Amino acid sequence: MSLRIVVCVKYVPDATGDRHFAEDLTVDRDDVDGLLSELDEYAVEQALQIKEAADDDAEITVLTVGPEDAKDALRKALSMGADKAVHVEDDDLHGTDVMGTSLVLAKAVEETGYDLVIAGMASTDGTMGVLPAILAERLGVPQVTLLSEVSVEGGAGGVVKGRRDGDTASEQLEASLPAVVSVTDQSGEARYPSFKGIMAAKKKPVQSLDLDDLDIDAETVGLEGAWTKVESATERPARTAGTIVKDEGEGGKQLAAYLAEQKFI
Amino acid sequence: MAEVLVYVDHVDGAVRKPTLELLTLARRIGEPVAVALGAGAEATAATLAEHGAVKVLTADAPEFADYLVVPKVDALQAAHAAVSPAAVLVPSSAEGKEIAARLAVRIESGIITDAVDLEAGDEGPVATQSVFAAAYTTKSRISKGTPVITVKPNSAPVEAAPAAGAVEALSVSFSEQATGTKVTSRTPRESTGRPELTEAAIVVSGGRGVNGAENFAIIEALADSLGAAVGASRAAVDAGWYPHSNQVGQTGKSVSPQLYVASGISGAIQHRAGMQTSKTIVAVNKDAEAPIFDLVDYGVVGDLFEVVPQLTEEVKSRKG
Ligand SMILES: Cc1cc2nc3c(=O)[nH]c(=O)nc-3n(C[C@H](O)[C@H](O)[C@H](O)COP(=O)(O)OP(=O)(O)OC[C@H]3O[C@@H](n4cnc5c(N)ncnc54)[C@H](O)[C@@H]3O)c2cc1C
Ligand SMILES: Nc1ncnc2c1ncn2[C@@H]1O[C@H](COP(=O)(O)O)[C@@H](O)[C@H]1O
Numbered sequence A: 001m002s003l004r005i006v007v008c009v010k011y012v013p014d015a016t017g018d019r020h021f022a023e024d025l026t027v028d029r030d031d032v033d034g035l036l037s038e039l040d041e042y043a044v045e046q047a048l049q050i051k052e053a054a055d056d057d058a059e060i061t062v063l064t065v066g067p068e069d070a071k072d073a074l075r076k077a078l079s080m081g082a083d084k085a086v087h088v089e090d091d092d093l094h095g096t097d098v099m100g101t102s103l104v105l106a107k108a109v110e111e112t113g114y115d116l117v118i119a120g121m122a123s124t125d126g127t128m129g130v131l132p133a134i135l136a137e138r139l140g141v142p143q144v145t146l147l148s149e150v151s152v153e154g155g156a157g158g159v160v161k162g163r164r165d166g167d168t169a170s171e172q173l174e175a176s177l178p179a180v181v182s183v184t185d186q187s188g189e190a191r192y193p194s195f196k197g198i199m200a201a202k203k204k205p206v207q208s209l210d211l212d213d214l215d216i217d218a219e220t221v222g223l224e225g226a227w228t229k230v231e232s233a234t235e236r237p238a239r240t241a242g243t244i245v246k247d248e249g250e251g252g253k254q255l256a257a258y259l260a261e262q263k264f265i
Numbered sequence B: 001m002a003e004v005l006v007y008v009d010h011v012d013g014a015v016r017k018p019t020l021e022l023l024t025l026a027r028r029i030g031e032p033v034a035v036a037l038g039a040g041a042e043a044t045a046a047t048l049a050e051h052g053a054v055k056v057l058t059a060d061a062p063e064f065a066d067y068l069v070v071p072k073v074d075a076l077q078a079a080h081a082a083v084s085p086a087a088v089l090v091p092s093s094a095e096g097k098e099i100a101a102r103l104a105v106r107i108e109s110g111i112i113t114d115a116v117d118l119e120a121g122d123e124g125p126v127a128t129q130s131v132f133a134a135a136y137t138t139k140s141r142i143s144k145g146t147p148v149i150t151v152k153p154n155s156a157p158v159e160a161a162p163a164a165g166a167v168e169a170l171s172v173s174f175s176e177q178a179t180g181t182k183v184t185s186r187t188p189r190e191s192t193g194r195p196e197l198t199e200a201a202i203v204v205s206g207g208r209g210v211n212g213a214e215n216f217a218i219i220e221a222l223a224d225s226l227g228a229a230v231g232a233s234r235a236a237v238d239a240g241w242y243p244h245s246n247q248v249g250q251t252g253k254s255v256s257p258q259l260y261v262a263s264g265i266s267g268a269i270q271h272r273a274g275m276q277t278s279k280t281i282v283a284v285n286k287d288a289e290a291p292i293f294d295l296v297d298y299g300v301v302g303d304l305f306e307v308v309p310q311l312t313e314e315v316k317s318r319k320g
Helices: A040-051 A066-081 A098-112 A133-139 A196-203 A251-261 B017-029 B041-050 B070-083 B092-106 B216-226 B236-239 B305-317
Strands: A001-006 A010-014 A035-037 A058-065 A084-088 A117-118 A142-152 A160-165 A170-176 A177-184 A206-209 A228-235 A244-245 B003-009 B030-037 B053-061 B087-091 B111-119 B126-131 B135-142 B147-153 B166-169 B181-190 B202-206 B229-232 B259-263 B280-284 B299-300
Touching: A001 A040, A001 A098, A001 A133, A010 A066, A010 A196, A035 A040, A035 A066, A040 A058, A040 A066, A040 A117, A040 A142, A040 A177, A058 A066, A058 A098, A066 A084, A066 A196, A066 A206, A084 A098, A098 A133, A117 A133, A133 A142, A133 B092, A142 A170, A142 A228, A142 B092, A177 A196, A177 B126, A244 A251, A251 B280, A251 B299, A251 B305, B003 B017, B003 B070, B003 B092, B003 B216, B017 B041, B017 B087, B017 B111, B017 B147, B030 B041, B030 B070, B041 B053, B070 B087, B070 B092, B092 B111, B092 B147, B111 B135, B147 B229, B202 B216, B216 B229, B216 B259, B216 B305, B229 B236, B259 B305, B280 B305
Parallel strands: A001 A058, A001 A117, A058 A084, A084 A206, A117 A177, A142 A177, A244 B299, B003 B030, B003 B087, B030 B053, B053 B166, B087 B147, B111 B147, B202 B229, B202 B259, B259 B280, B280 B299
Antiparallel strands: A010 A035, A142 A160, A160 A170, A170 B181, A228 B135, B111 B126, B126 B135
């Protein structure tokens, strides 16, 4: 049987835009342009490379949990070359925390059927970087995370191997499928969608699921179901304008004098 | 007084600094009980005791080194069951966050990652986080279960606070998942002799403006004159001029030193995300319009190949 890959992608507010909080202290997703999290493009790219290495004997489903606009993220992934998409969308999901999101993703992944789940290293808005580990815990399969190199051997019943570059060591990892993988931005540049890819994406199937379809109790997700509570969010005061000098031959010395005055030297 | 579990990050018994900072924070909430795992676990006890650990739970087994993350989750869960703590604190390393997250699922608790401060509150600990590339500061707490919180390096001072630090063996039975992901080989990172990037009081970073691997010697010379760690922007790392382990930013290390020196770095949002909370920021850039100048306490508009070597010489001569 061909390898079933599910890639988890998140639709996030553009980091170069003016990101802020809504009144209920959730991330404002209405006022800011959104896009497929750049870090999840690396996950899509690795899925495509694994499929290519398996002589196309694989099927890539991209999965997102998010609002209506999150379809844009799915479209982008489809135009890069993924085969089909699943969108979990439900008004009751507003304000869901990582515990709720992981619960929904786990159910959706199981519903879709999978041998390999690939996620990004972190979302560019929440930046927790823990969802892949939680997903593995919930699915009861190995986690092979934060890989800068990944490969699959032996197809659906095979193994996944990869390299994880940690703080103190670089490790080679190996696990049997099914497994959850996450890849870093060191895993290789993501491809741009081709014109052909963009056209083809328009015809690819996008399945919509809501909480009922996944048999999830609305009370376990959303802002009310969240196990963490944001009590306040304050904009960081702008840094007070510093001194800026133009180097006229003494710039290094002037900077040294400043550092000495601040007791760094 | 309630006990607080502190997960110990150590290398063969040498406790890393962020763990000592966690002990400072843990003492604000209760009595720290440390959990040290793997080779050298017992050797951590003396240092942990000096910094406030009333107890040190230790366990060693080959599983901790041979398999990824899960054996440590099993152990921390055993410690949680044994102690019933008021909170679980874990250093915000990549591995620490994953351990904490899996534990949180198992004990049905909420999790907060990357806290930069922690205080006691009426309804449990309140964590401060710095979000959206440090544009916002939030305060949050956990509303379900035992709060599990991971804390970034440099979030609290290291304080001496002698306590008993009694070593107790923790008995751990490994779950079925424990051996799921095998570590087939491990290559330790070579030490540069410079301070650890995330722990350093001063970080000196170079970006695309450094223009070549060999030119990083200029950045290193300045770093060495100041006793600093060396950082790099992603542009410099992607160009192959400096190792990825030194990258500062969203997908690299996040640093919060007393002093950050940026040379030839424009200050893109993803770079700022990893250094914006530094206490003092200085920069050298030949483009007066570079966004990094919005952040600086002191900036020099100029060619780094002129300014940085002059600065290094001046630092050396002032230090004598
Ligand atoms: C998802 C994602 C994650 C990312 N993560 C990170 C990250 O973790 N860390 C990171 O750094 N970036 C990250 N980036 C990349 C980031 O957007 C920028 O591209 C990068 O930070 C630019 O690096 P730079 O400032 O060195 O290069 P540039 O933006 O090219 O700036 C170089 C600067 O050097 C100056 N300069 C050139 N020559 C000289 C000279 N002789 N003397 C003085 N100044 C000179 C120029 O004026 C310019 O301002 C990420 C991007 C994405 C999309
Ligand atoms: N709402 C979501 N829908 C789909 N995938 C997600 C979602 N949130 C997070 N992920 C995946 O989990 C990874 C890590 O996210 P996080 O732990 O939130 O930083 C991301 O890179 C995505 O692959």
